[in-house]
Amino acid sequence: MNKGDLILKLRGVSKQFGAVTALQDIELDVHAGEVVALVGDNGAGKSTLIKVLAGVHQPTAGTIEWCGQPVSLDSPGTALELGIATVFQDLALCENLDVVSNLFLGHEIDPWALDEVQMEVRAWTLLQELAARIPSVREPIASLSGGQRQTVAIARSLLLDPKIIMLDEPTAALGVAQTAEVLNLIERVRDRGHGVILISHNMEDVRAVADRIVVLRLGQNNGVFTNETSHQELVAAITGAAENSVSKRMARKQEEASA
Amino acid sequence: MSDASQRLDRADSRVRHDEGIAGALRALIDRVRSGDLGMLPVIVGLIVISVVFSTLNPVFLAPNNLVNLLFDAAAIGLISLGVVCVLLLGEIDLSIGSMSGLSSALVGVLWVNTGVPVALAILGAVLAGMVVGLIYGFLRNKFEMPSFVATLSGLLALLGLQLYLLGSTGSINLPYTSALVKFGQILIMPDWLSYLAAILPGVLMVFFGLKTMARRRAANLSSAGRSVLFAKAGLLTAGLLFCVYYLNLGRGVPWMFGVFTLFVIALDYALRRTKWGRSMFAVGGNAEAARRSGISVQKIRLSAFALCSSLAALGGVFAASRLASASQQAGTGDVNLNAIAAAVIGGTSLFGGRGSAWSALLGVIVIQAISNGLTLLNLSSSLRYMITGAVLAIAVIVDSLARRSRARHGRA
Ligand SMILES: Nc1ncnc2c1ncn2[C@@H]1O[C@H](COP(=O)(O)OP(=O)(O)OP(=O)(O)O)[C@@H](O)[C@H]1O
Numbered sequence: 001m002n003k004g005d006l007i008l009k010l011r012g013v014s015k016q017f018g019a020v021t022a023l024q025d026i027e028l029d030v031h032a033g034e035v036v037a038l039v040g041d042n043g044a045g046k047s048t049l050i051k052v053l054a055g056v057h058q059p060t061a062g063t064i065e066w067c068g069q070p071v072s073l074d075s076p077g078t079a080l081e082l083g084i085a086t087v088f089q090d091l092a093l094c095e096n097l098d099v100v101s102n103l104f105l106g107h108e109i110d111p112w113a114l115d116e117v118q119m120e121v122r123a124w125t126l127l128q129e130l131a132a133r134i135p136s137v138r139e140p141i142a143s144l145s146g147g148q149r150q151t152v153a154i155a156r157s158l159l160l161d162p163k164i165i166m167l168d169e170p171t172a173a174l175g176v177a178q179t180a181e182v183l184n185l186i187e188r189v190r191d192r193g194h195g196v197i198l199i200s201h202n203m204e205d206v207r208a209v210a211d212r213i214v215v216l217r218l219g220q221n222n223g224v225f226t227n228e229t230s231h232q233e234l235v236a237a238i239t240g241a242a243e244n245s246v247s248k249r250m251a252r253k254q255e256e257a258s259a
Numbered sequence: 260m261s262d263a264s265q266r267l268d269r270a271d272s273r274v275r276h277d278e279g280i281a282g283a284l285r286a287l288i289d290r291v292r293s294g295d296l297g298m299l300p301v302i303v304g305l306i307v308i309s310v311v312f313s314t315l316n317p318v319f320l321a322p323n324n325l326v327n328l329l330f331d332a333a334a335i336g337l338i339s340l341g342v343v344c345v346l347l348l349g350e351i352d353l354s355i356g357s358m359s360g361l362s363s364a365l366v367g368v369l370w371v372n373t374g375v376p377v378a379l380a381i382l383g384a385v386l387a388g389m390v391v392g393l394i395y396g397f398l399r400n401k402f403e404m405p406s407f408v409a410t411l412s413g414l415l416a417l418l419g420l421q422l423y424l425l426g427s428t429g430s431i432n433l434p435y436t437s438a439l440v441k442f443g444q445i446l447i448m449p450d451w452l453s454y455l456a457a458i459l460p461g462v463l464m465v466f467f468g469l470k471t472m473a474r475r476r477a478a479n480l481s482s483a484g485r486s487v488l489f490a491k492a493g494l495l496t497a498g499l500l501f502c503v504y505y506l507n508l509g510r511g512v513p514w515m516f517g518v519f520t521l522f523v524i525a526l527d528y529a530l531r532r533t534k535w536g537r538s539m540f541a542v543g544g545n546a547e548a549a550r551r552s553g554i555s556v557q558k559i560r561l562s563a564f565a566l567c568s569s570l571a572a573l574g575g576v577f578a579a580s581r582l583a584s585a586s587q588q589a590g591t592g593d594v595n596l597n598a599i600a601a602a603v604i605g606g607t608s609l610f611g612g613r614g615s616a617w618s619a620l621l622g623v624i625v626i627q628a629i630s631n632g633l634t635l636l637n638l639s640s641s642l643r644y645m646i647t648g649a650v651l652a653i654a655v656i657v658d659s660l661a662r663r664s665r666a667r668h669g670r671a
Pocket residue numbers: 017020021022040041042043044045046047048049089
């Protein structure tokens with residue numbers, strides 16, 4: 001896989017939940033060695049799109065191509081096997097299991113006689129890469145803080161050395177150092193020639209790492225931008241109008257300042 | 260890298276690292292306080308039961324009475340072992356009693372009436388159990404049918420089949436001279452073998468413990484320390500030796516109970532040390548998270564229900580060999596509830612994701628001790644039912660309270 005090769009290609013992907021159309025005619029390309037940011041307002045369909053790619057939801061229409069071959073992502077197992085790893089917005093961890101078990105869930109070393117020592121060593125190495133502050137990997141997930149859990153979920157997505165990693169608001173609960181580490185990590189993964197899809201509401205983070213910014217609005221594509229695009233333009237695309245609550249607020253602040 | 264604070268898992272200064280025996284005790288007390296009760300309720304329960312019943316009737320603690328108790332415990336214990344599997348997923352099987360009754364009827368009809376070799380008859384009964392379990396799993400997977408409802412209808416259907424098989428006679432006597440009946444009534448381990456069986460766990464514990472310790476040290480991880488390992492193994496061996504010695508004052512250790520224990524050990528290994536077991540706990544804790552990790556939740560469910568019904572069938576065979584008959588009463592009455600109560604009393608949660616194979620063994624001893632003690636007092640079955648019902652209620656209350664406490668202490 002060379003840098004710049006098309007890994008993932010979506011055309012006309014739609015997803016219907018009963019009467020709700022969560023996604024309609026979505027187009028998305030992800031290349032090797034590229035960070036694609038997926039932005040949009042609450043309920044725009046970002047998480048739904050990620051879940052379709054993770055095999056959690058089946059699309060109602062559309063085609064997905066993986067390295068040029070049409071594929072059907074009919075279960076999370078299929079997606080993981082292809083090399084699509086996901087950090088879900090709700091993390092999807094098992095609270096009753098400890099950190100090591102969660103990291104290796106579904107991919108344990110030595111299925112007939114679990115190799116706990118090797119798994120624990122690998123767990124510590126992964127967590128150190130993320131500058132994680134986790135006191136013990138033998139405590140159940142239930143006793144970890146929100147940010148620690150997020151770090152565990154991110155570490156888990158790296159375990160299988162995926163071709164594409166999708167992060168759904170990975171830094172929402174993270175501290176300053178941990179957020180910086182995740183951004184570093186995203187760049188490292190990209191430099192290794194893998195693709196990254198990043199969902200975030202933090203435009204600074206998005207601009208810092210994204211090569212392309214894909215905007216979703218009400219379940220539809222609403223333009224593709226780069227990190228040179230102005231803030232106003234992005235906000236306009238996200239909210240769907242040049243005249244929007246963000247621009248009105250800015251104008252009001254400016255008026256107040258000049259008055 | 261010999262300094263303990265340099266170890267991979269000892270880098271965080273906020274964690275208190277419990278070293279040695281005192282440390283292990285302190286960690287244990289912390290766990291119990293936060294609602295992780297483990298075997299504590301069982302031990303307390305057994306002490307209370309022994310004190311109460313032996314003051315009311317000294318025969319209760321006589322070696323031969325305890326030998327009988329173990330004979331009686333094996334069948335329900337096997338059924339309860341299956342219940343542990345479905346409870347771990349947060350499911351339930353209410354038809355285990357009927358399944359065990361049906362399986363004893365199958366063995367009676369196939370072996371005694373039709374002349375099929377006994378081993379094949381038993382195999383047939385267990386396979387029938389497996390098929391029934393697969394049907395429950397299928398109903399749960401395909402139609403999202405709650406296992407509560409599916410197995411409740413199974414309870415009636417299987418009971419009907421049992422009555423149909425036994426027909427007008429109502430019961431089939433198993434030949435007294437057969438190995439199967441001897442197994443259920445008189446077969447006792449030789450003394451030397453029972454002592455060996457008491458020593459072996461401690462020896463294996465030390466052997467594998469030292470091996471793991473060396474591996475952890477080589478991988479730069481901390482380990483609990485030799486003193487803790489030796490203390491645990493020593494306590495275990497002393498306890499087991501005393502039990503075996505005491506039982507050997509009477510008739511000795513029943514083979515039936517020994518075989519049951521082997522099943523417990525096998526399931527314990529499967530649950531704790533294999534990928535399948537890890538997946539069971541994951542599905543019980545958060546099925547959607549397990550699915551997203553690539554685990555086939557449906558296959559895990561099928562395996563759990565199949566295992567539960569198969570073990571219930573084998574338990575039915577044990578019960579038939581104990582009673583030397585396959586009757587219409589087999590598997591009815593309090594069998595269902597006793598098996599479920601045993602698993603819960605032993606510490607397997609009704610809410611899924613927590614428990615162990617050993618809970619079946621410990622719980623069934625508690626249940627059987629109560630029923631044995633009440634029988635010695637010549638209490639009628641009406642009272643026995645009421646008391647067993649109350650014990651189940653208490654076990655569920657303890658389970659719920661412990662769960663709440665764990666939630667408050669931030670542990671799942
Ligand atoms: N399982 C579901 N059943 C029904 N509707 C759903 C389901 N999942 C999502 N939706 C709907 O699809 C739409 C898109 O939701 P989605 O979670 O993808 O939004 P999002 O862009 O991730 O928002 P946020 O920024 O708040 O995370 C919403 O209107 C939501 O109500």
